[in-house]
Structures are given as C-alpha cells and as structure tokens.
Amino acid sequence: MEEEKKERRISVHKIAILGVLTAAAIVIGILESYIPSIGIPGVKLGLANIMILVTLYELGILEAVFVNLLRVVVVGLVRGTIFGMGFFMSLTGAVLSLGVMILFYLLIKKFSIIGVSVIGAIFHVLGQIIIAMIYLGTAYVFYYLPIIAISAIITGIFVGITANLIIKTGVIKKQKEKYKF
Amino acid sequence: MKTKLIFPLIAFIATSCTPKSFVLGSKVFCFDTVVSIELYEGKDEDVKNIEEILKYYDKLSDNYLPRDITNVYTINNTNETIEVSKDLYDLLKSSMEVTSKGANYFNLLAGSLSKRWKESLSQNQVLSQNEINEELDKLNDSSLSLYPNNLIKRLGEAEIDLGGIAKGYTLDVIKDYLDSKEYKHYIINGGSSSILLGEKNLGDGCFTVGMQKELPGAYFKAKNCFISTSSNSEQGVEIDGTVYSHIINPITGSAITNYDSVIVLSEDGYLGDALSTSMMMNTIEEIEQIEKDQNVKTIIVKDEKIVHKHVGIEVFR
Amino acid sequence: MDKKKLRNDIILIASLLIAAAVALTVILCTRVKTNLIAKISVQNQVVEVIDLTKKEDKHFYVDGLHGKVHVHTKDGAIAILESNCPHQDCVHMGYISESNRPIICAYNAVYIVIEGASSYDVVI
Numbered sequence: 001m002e003e004e005k006k007e008r009r010i011s012v013h014k015i016a017i018l019g020v021l022t023a024a025a026i027v028i029g030i031l032e033s034y035i036p037s038i039g040i041p042g043v044k045l046g047l048a049n050i051m052i053l054v055t056l057y058e059l060g061i062l063e064a065v066f067v068n069l070l071r072v073v074v075v076g077l078v079r080g081t082i083f084g085m086g087f088f089m090s091l092t093g094a095v096l097s098l099g100v101m102i103l104f105y106l107l108i109k110k111f112s113i114i115g116v117s118v119i120g121a122i123f124h125v126l127g128q129i130i131i132a133m134i135y136l137g138t139a140y141v142f143y144y145l146p147i148i149a150i151s152a153i154i155t156g157i158f159v160g161i162t163a164n165l166i167i168k169t170g171v172i173k174k175q176k177e178k179y180k181f
Numbered sequence: 182m183k184t185k186l187i188f189p190l191i192a193f194i195a196t197s198c199t200p201k202s203f204v205l206g207s208k209v210f211c212f213d214t215v216v217s218i219e220l221y222e223g224k225d226e227d228v229k230n231i232e233e234i235l236k237y238y239d240k241l242s243d244n245y246l247p248r249d250i251t252n253v254y255t256i257n258n259t260n261e262t263i264e265v266s267k268d269l270y271d272l273l274k275s276s277m278e279v280t281s282k283g284a285n286y287f288n289l290l291a292g293s294l295s296k297r298w299k300e301s302l303s304q305n306q307v308l309s310q311n312e313i314n315e316e317l318d319k320l321n322d323s324s325l326s327l328y329p330n331n332l333i334k335r336l337g338e339a340e341i342d343l344g345g346i347a348k349g350y351t352l353d354v355i356k357d358y359l360d361s362k363e364y365k366h367y368i369i370n371g372g373s374s375s376i377l378l379g380e381k382n383l384g385d386g387c388f389t390v391g392m393q394k395e396l397p398g399a400y401f402k403a404k405n406c407f408i409s410t411s412s413n414s415e416q417g418v419e420i421d422g423t424v425y426s427h428i429i430n431p432i433t434g435s436a437i438t439n440y441d442s443v444i445v446l447s448e449d450g451y452l453g454d455a456l457s458t459s460m461m462m463n464t465i466e467e468i469e470q471i472e473k474d475q476n477v478k479t480i481i482v483k484d485e486k487i488v489h490k491h492v493g494i495e496v497f498r
Numbered sequence: 499m500d501k502k503k504l505r506n507d508i509i510l511i512a513s514l515l516i517a518a519a520v521a522l523t524v525i526l527c528t529r530v531k532t533n534l535i536a537k538i539s540v541q542n543q544v545v546e547v548i549d550l551t552k553k554e555d556k557h558f559y560v561d562g563l564h565g566k567v568h569v570h571t572k573d574g575a576i577a578i579l580e581s582n583c584p585h586q587d588c589v590h591m592g593y594i595s596e597s598n599r600p601i602i603c604a605y606n607a608v609y610i611v612i613e614g615a616s617s618y619d620v621v622i
Contacts, residue, residue: 042604110506112500112504118507118511122514135607143525389618390621393621393622398613
C-alpha cells in the first residue's frame with residue numbers, strides 16, 4: 001500500500017498547489033478583462049502570466065501548459081466571450097507566449113525570468129493581434145503595434161519581477177521539499 | 182544582438198522617408214484655374230516653353246477681356262468678317278468639329294446662356310422658362326462661319342465660349358511639343374478637370390488617379406492619355422432639392438444634367454473636354470455608342486455609384 | 499539573480515524598446531494629412547466612403563454585424579457615437595482625424611480608417 005502511494009505520479013499536494021495557481025491566474029484574467037484595450041479590441045495585458053511563469057519555473061512545463069489552457073477556457077466561460085473573437089485572441093496569445101517562454105526556459109538559457117517574461121509578453125500580444133487581423137481582415141491593426149508592444153514590454157517586466165518575488169518567497173519550494181513532488 | 186537589430190532598423194527608416202525623385206515643375210494661372218506642369222525628364226527651358234503655350238492659348242480663348250492679339254473677345258464684339266490667326270482659326274475649327282464627333286450637346290456659342298445661368302444660380306434663383314427661351318432664341322439666331330484664308334464671321338448676339346474645350350485643346354498642343362522632344366514622363370494638370378498623362382518610369386508606368394470629388398476613395402490607373410472630368414460635386418447648386426449644374430444643355434436650355442460626374446479618357450484633349458461636358462446630357466446607350474465610335478473610355482457617376490464604366494478601366498475602392 | 503542573465507535581459511528590453519520607438523516614428527512620419535477620406539467597412543467590405551475635406555456635419559447609421567452603429571462626422575473628423583457592443587471601446591476612441599489610427603468595433607465588425615487621397619499621383 002505504501003509503495004503504491006509512492007509510485008503515484010501526481011501527488012495530492014501538487015494538485016492543491018496547481019489549483020491555487022490556476023485559480024489565481026483565472027482571477028487575474030477576469031479582472032484584467034475589465035481593463036479597456038488600446039485601439040485593437042481584445043488585446044489584453046497578460047498579467048495572468050505571473051502565475052504561468054511561477055508554475056513553469058517551480059512545477060514544470062506540462063503543469064504550466066495545463067494552468068495556462070485552463071485559465072483561458074475558464075475566463076472565457078466566466079466572461080461569456082468563449083468561442084468569440086476575444087477568446088481565440090486570448091488562446092492564440094496564451095499558446096504562442098507560453099510556447100516561446102518554454103523554448104527560452106528550456107533551450108536558450110540566456111535570460112533571467114524577467115527577460116523570458118518580456119519575450120512571453122511580446123508573443124502574447126502578437127498572437128492576439130494576428131487573430132484580430134484574421135477576424136477584422138486587415139493589416140491596419142499594424143498601426144497600433146508599437147504602442148501595444150511598448151505596453152507589453154512594460155507589463156512583461158512587471159510580471160517577471162512579480163513572478164520572481166513569488167518564487168523567492170520560497171512558499172512553493174517549501175511545499176515541494178515537504179511533500180516531495 | 183543589439184548590433185544585429187540596428188542595421189535593419191536604419192534601413193527601414195531610410196526607405197520610408199525617401200526624398201522626392203527628379204521633377205521639374207511650375208504652376209501657371211490660366212483658363213481661370215491653376216495648371217500645374219510636372220516633367221520627370223527635360224530641362225527648365227521645356228517648362229518655360231510649355232508655360233508660353235499655356236499663356237498664349239489662354240489669351241487666345243479669353244472671352245472676357247481684350248488682349249494684345251485677336252482673341253475670342255474680339256470676335257464676340259463684332260459681326261464683321263475678320264481675319265484671325267491660324268492658331269485661333271484651328272481652335273475654332275476643332276470646337277465646331279466636335280459636334281459631329283459625338284459631342285452633340287456641345288455648342289461653342291452657348292456662352293451667354295451659361296453666363297446667365299451662372300448669375301442666376303449665384304443668387305439661388307432658377308431661370309424662368311421665358312428667360313431660357315430668350316437665350317435659346319439668341320442662340321438659334323446666331324452662327325459662326327469659317328472661310329478659307331483664316332477668315333471667320335460671327336452672326337447674331339450669342340457669344341462664343343471656349344471654356345469647355347480650350348484647356349483640352351491646349352493640352353494637345355503641349356503633347357505635340359513633348360512628343361517632338363521625345364519626352365514620355367510627365368503630368369500636365371489643368372485644374373484637375375483636364376489632365377494630360379504621360380507615363381511613370383516605374384513598374385507598369387501607370388499613374389494612380391484618385392476620384393476624390395466624384396467618388397471618394399475610388400481610383401483607377403492610367404497612362405498616356407487625356408483625362409477630362411465634368412462634375413457637379415463642387416460647382417453644383419442645390420435649390421429646392423434639385424441640383425443645378427454649371428453645364429447647360431444648349432438645346433433645351435436646362436441646367437439639370439443626367440449624371441453627377443463624367444470622366445472621359447481619350448487620345449485627344451479637345452475631344453475629351455467637349456465630350457465630358459456633352460455626355461452629361463447623353464443617355465447611357467448614347468455614351469456606349471460614342472465610346473465605340475470615337476475610341477474613348479468613360480466612367481459615369483450618379484448618386485455616388487458608377488452607372489457606367491468602360492470595360493477597359495478598372496476602378497478600385 | 500545571475501548577473502549575466504540580467505545583463506542579457508537589459509539588452510533584450512532595450513533593443514525591443516528601440517525597435518518599437520523606431521516603428522512608432524516611422525508610422526508618425528508616414529502619416530498623411532491632406533485630402534483625407536474616411537472608409538467605413540463592415541466585415542471587410544467597404545460600405546461607405548466620406549470625403550473629410552468637405553468638413554460636413556453628418557450623422558448616419560451603419561449596419562454592423564449585431565446592430566446599427568451610429569457614426570458622426572464633423573470638422574473633418576469622424577467618430578462612432580453609439581454602438582451596441584459590450585466594451586464600448588470604439589465609442590471611447592472618440593473622433594479621429596488622422597490617417598494612422600483606425601476605429602474598430604469588433605463586435606459589429608465595423609471598421610473606420612482614414613486614408614490620404616494625396617497618396618494618389620493625380621486627383622481629378
């Protein structure tokens with residue numbers, strides 16, 4: 001019985017932590033959706049990335065993917081935008097941003113969490129803008145790109161610093177050591 | 182990484198703020214408007230020569246003031262047989278020929294009818310049928326005859342007004358000059374309503390022509406032709422819901438045209454000009470026939486829609 | 499934190515900011531100010547074009563995807579005054595009179611952009 005318990009891959013404690021991080025990401029996502037977007041509707045700051053980054057750095061890649069996707073879907077359901085243009089913008093932004101962040105985290109280890117966060121933020125808005133262009137069918141959205149890029153960079157820095165602070169508090173690290181996951 | 186980004190950035194800035202390419206130009210006030218000359222090849226001397234051509238024909242076709250040469254004003258103030266210069270003679274001859282070349286609503290003697298409508302509309306008044314009939318009688322009792330050796334005779338009280346053809350005719354003269362110098366790249370813009378287009382020395386050589394006043398946002402491409410435009414959008418006067426044009430039907434005396442704008446692309450400027458005013462009174466069938474007979478292309482606009490367009494022109498929006 | 503990584507971060511952020519600043523100045527440079535026309539599109543089809551140089555005061559309604567959108571032009575500027583979209587981003591944008599900022603109402607797929615007619619070689 002004891003050995004079966006040890007062989008179980010996903011520990012309850014891990015699920016609990018993932019739950020907290022996901023919930024936090026969802027709450028941030030919902031609050032963020034009330035902030036009006038500059039110029040191109042639906043382009044969001046990407047503050048939920050704080051939780052995604054923490055998950056990526058502390059718990060792993062698959063876990064981060066899980067939290068990210070769950071966040072996008074639940075926020076879409078709660079705000080009623082699911083399967084609309086805004087939802088697909090969020091989804092593409094989230095997928096692209098996490099994909100690139102994983103790339104940098106795993107392979108290109110030249111940047112700190114702040115750098116990775118900035119790159120993630122850029123690709124997050126890029127993904128959103130690409131979908132906006134497909135839906136609105138025009139390249140004029142490019143005019144807003146510089147302003148949105150600058151705001152993404154600033155958000156990315158903020159997100160990176162915050163995620164780093166959360167990691168530095170060592171809360172999750174303690175849980176990992178205590179429950180060995 | 183920083184250096185790798187700087188070079189493409191500089192290239193990007195450089196290409197988007199490029200200086201204008203070589204162009205010789207000038208603007209001349211003539212024919213009651215500003216004619217702009219843009220030569221993409223040639224010398225200052227060529228610009229001067231073109232300016233001279235414009236000023237000369239402006240003098241010649243002037244029906245308001247006497248000038249130092251025999252001009253339209255001179256003719257309008259006499260019923261005697263007089264001798265005119267060959268240039269004036271040829272100009273008058275062309276102006277009379279256009280009626281048999283599809284411009285059946287063009288009458289060079291309709292000057293005073295137009296003037297009277299203009300005065301009336303400037304006071305927001307419509308001419309009464311009596312007043313119109315008065316002018317029509319004057320018109321029908323007048324004539325212009327051309328005799329050999331540059332002799333002409335005007336009979337009656339109607340005045341000659343070459344406003345609807347002089348610019349186009351002058352552009353033809355300018356085109357002959359440019360051809361004699363083998364220049365191909367130019368735009369001579371006669372106040373937007375009569376334009377002589379050469380070709381660009383880029384790509385397919387076509388210029389993009391915007392139809393700002395006739396159909397905002399629409400444009401087409403053209404080269405090596407004359408573009409003559411008549412439009413009510415700027416000079417039309419609306420009284421009690423009806424738009425009255427500055428273009429008058431010389432047969433009925435009416436100032437109401439069938440269309441809002443007529444754009445004619447032609448090989449001859451004088452014909453294009455005459456047709457662009459005359460076609461305002463033609464039916465679409467008549468316009469289609471004239472296009473075939475005279476080898477011209479048109480775009481006809483009414484109520485912010487294209488009601489006819491020659492197949493050879495593609496209008497983009 | 500690792501000093502080397504931090505240094506790379508700064509280089510990255512600086513380059514991105516420079517790129518964005520350059521792009522912004524390019525866009526501002528290519529702004530067209532004369533002979534402006536406003537193009538209103540619904541679902542990428544141009545439905546109305548207005549000559550802003552006429553400076554007319556006009557109210558009109560455009561049939562958007564989910565309802566009518568109230569558009570107003572005055573003094574050579576154009577704005578969406580009313581729209582039944584949830585976020586009202588398009589209404590908040592206010593009046594635009596320059597060619598580099600489009601008004602977008604995603605909910606109704608209505609899109610207003612200003613273009614310069616002087617981008618033509620010749621205007622008749």
